Amino acid sequence: MTPPPDPAPLSLRRRLGAELVGTALLVAVVVGSGIMAQRLTADVGLQLLANALATVFALAVLIVVFGPVSGAHLNPVVTGAEWALSRGTATQRSRRDVAGYVLAQCTGGILGALLANAMFEVAPAIATTERAGPGLLVGEVVATAGLVLLIFALVRSNRAALVPAAVAAWIGAAYWFTSSTSFANPAVTVGRMFSDTFAGIAPGSVPPFLLAQVLGAGLGAAAALAFYPRPGTARTTVAEQHDPVHAGTHPHDRSTPMTTILFVCVHNAGRSQLAAGLAAARAGSDVTVLSAGTDPDAAVSETVLASLAEVGIDRSSEVPRLLTPEIARQADVLVALKPDLDLPAHERIEVWPLPDPATWDVDGIRPLRDHIDTLVADLVQRERTPR
Secondary structure, rough: OOOOOOOOOOHHHHHHHHHHHHHOOOOOOOOOHHHHHHHHOOOOHHHHHHHHHHHHHHHHHHHHHHHHHOOOOOOOHHHHHHHOOOOOOOOOOOOOHHHHHHHHHHHHHHHHHHHHHHHHHOOOOOOOOOOHHHHHHEEEEHHHHHHHHHHHHHOOOOHHHHHHHHHHHHHHHHHHHHHOOOOOHHHHHHHHOOOOOOOOOHHHHHHHHHHHHHHHHHHHHHHHHHHHHOOOOOOOOOHHOOOOOOOOEEEOOOOOOEEEEEEEEOOOOOOHHHHHHHHHHHHHHEEEEEEEEOOOOOOOOOHHHHHHHHHHOOOOOOOOOOOHHHHHHOOOEEOOOOOOOOOOOOOEEOOOOOOOOOOOOHHHHHHHHHHHHHHHHHHHHHHHHHO
């Protein structure tokens, strides 16, 4: 079990630091693996393969490492698409945050290229490799559109856990099927100007690439909105059918009776709503999920609803309700999300001591949500295991 997250909301400085370091490491991998490949073989195909493989593995790792801190955008078009798709909702980042993310990403891209140069003792120089022509620009549009569509299709259909592997797979494939070798990232494009090596791009080629990437991002975001107009509206997919977390969710596949889980906190507006939403999404139809509070608020926290919406869960119709003995009796297991709650007698109570996110913003709630999701996944799996 992982330790509880830091109850203090993540500061903007911390998130920007994650974006800068993550993007720097990504560009260092792209440029550094290109330099290494050139030194190991003269075969251009093997050079590209080595470059692609290193990028694929590193990208997945970086998303896993920095995702809980900043969302691991590492890419200005991802930040821009997120801002556009979340307009008018509580999840929308401020313009200040967006500008900070983009600046951190581009700065990180430049630093990453310089780091790769230093590691391989390559003299600092502006790249001279011209990458021009309509075919390359079409390739960039396709690579970027596919990337943005993939990310927000997963996020808006409650499959964000697949993002690290899926994004890495898309970029790895696009290295080979697009004529541009899939830059698909303005920060990476800018960074690669600062290394006159295998991965470099001449300054004159950069503006058309950036325009193609912005166009691709717009198309990808529009496609995500068309296919997933509301978060959480996707049907079950083949991937979910083979996901061990979702396995056995069809009523006819159950070998045990349906379980009812009741999540309880004080106001039924924050922690218990997060847990109930995540549990309902994970459990499917073979577990009934309830929530209640010992002193319920009038409405569910808007930031909690926004945090759940980030992972494709819609709880906007939920209303906090009072915990009563009658509700408690419906539950096979009662999960208290705060110690020392005044609870009705129940034969099976679990206590998860979690901080109250009442005053946190969406970025602050994100690590708590992800921690609760880990606890929920374990609970759902245990409830599915015959006793």
